[in-house]
Amino acid sequence: MKYLPNILDIKAETTLNLLLARAKKVKTHSIDEYIESGGYKALKKALSMDPKEIIDWVDKSQLRGRGGAGFPTGKKWQFAVQNPPPRYFICNADESEPGTFKDRVLIERDPHLLIEGMIISSYAIGAEKAFIYIRGEYPAGYYILRNAIEEAKSRGFLGNNILGSGYSLDIYVARGGGAYICGEETALIESLEGKRGHPRLKPPFPVQKGLWGCPTVVNNVETICNIPIIVEKGWEEYRYIGPSEYPGPKLFPVSGKVKKPGVYELPMNTTLRELIFKYAGGTLGNKKIKAILSGALDCFSADELDTPMDYSPKGFGGTGTVIVLTEEDNIVELCLKIAEFYEHESCGQCTPCRVGCYEQHNLLKKIIKGDASEKDWEAFVYINKHIQPTSICGLGAVAGRLIRQAMEKFPKEFERYKPTVVKY
């Protein structure tokens, strides 16, 4: 590659050697290195299979989407192929949830794993054009992917009549412009059409009417990187990775007050405690854990360290993001940062979300200064509860959630900001 911006040496460790088999090394793997280590074998196998059979395998593998919602990937593909072509396949590489940097590691270090996954996925759903939408703040990833696509084309893995199979596919890479909301799949599609990233009302879902009104599958980077693994191993063997209900490798980006922050690839029967203490080295200065955040979504207390890192109702779920805060960290200050994030990222389309996120942030600023009256407190609690109804997308639905959980789990932290408490 002619030019590559400076990138980070993020620590990546794995007990499974699947998603991070190569990406645990801090380097961008070329197509030769990828092929030498067994890459593009799964593509050859997939092209000899019936597309329906691949969808069936992915369904039976019980793979769930790694972009946050945990939706079964095979089911999503089945819905898409019920609708007539042209169909499109989109890789969501917008990764902007605070604390999340797992897709970055895959893109920057093992781009061909993603591309192989995209070719197989596109073949399975019958798409002849596929897109990668990568966040504007990952310019290195953009150049790496553009380069890897050229490499793949030159070997006949992409373009016309792939490996003589009669199947043709082009993959295009598009950059975002710094808007968290464009990670929401319908906002992403709008953005990819050259518009502002305003989420669409669902239904219709993208599998019904997505890009240019055509059936479209949107999958996360990590989800797609599982596809070559499933095809190569077969769904039965894949099901033996990790616990039987939640099979497959999972990436956990761990940051905050731990000794060994980084991305960990582990099976989903790992607990939050094991992830933090066994793998991430425990807390900085061996301080007591106060809270663990799954990005800007959920807040766990130290009593919840036995939470399994899976998609069960009581599991950690989401993107697998783990941010650790310890005893000296202020929970109300955390809530202020969360409120600031949602205010900044609300796209402004729905009034309750736009006004609610603004007011939530505003009132928290007052609270933390100690200037909030009892009325302000009431307004704050009310607004926090009421951002959700009538919001078009998931952002409005969760903008009050972490803060509400924090108030429930750490009431004492909020008490000292209340007007009835005498301040010294």
Add this chain to the structure above:
Amino acid sequence: MFEKELEEKLKDHINYFPRKEQAILMCLHEIQNHYGYIPKESLKPLSDMLGLPLNHVEGVVAFYDMFDTESPARHRIRVCVSIVCHFMQKDKLISALKKKLGIEMGEVTEDGRFKLIPVQCIGGCSEAPLFMIDEDTYKFEGEEKLDEILAKYT
């Protein structure tokens, strides 16, 4: 109209995608890289090239955070002020930058060399606190190292 070299780059982006208008964000990045911001006068010729109404292009520019039509700066320093960096001492990084550059967040140095911009999570939180200069991403490793990094951008 654009200078030849920039125009060629914009054309490359536009020809790359199945539909012209998909190239809009790529073109805006390219224009911003070229001029150090997005001059308002560039939007009309861009809208012509993309086959889009001018107000559509204006709406897009206003929507996406990375694009700046106000203040030219040769280099953009984006400092993460999001959750992890906040608790991992982003304030030290910010005060070092402010001191060295003599500006506040959101401002441009007098010589037009740097603009300091607060941003949400830039996706490298294990290395927090983080910042980007143009397309490069860095972690904060003390003031001396910061001097070395800044010196690369003239």
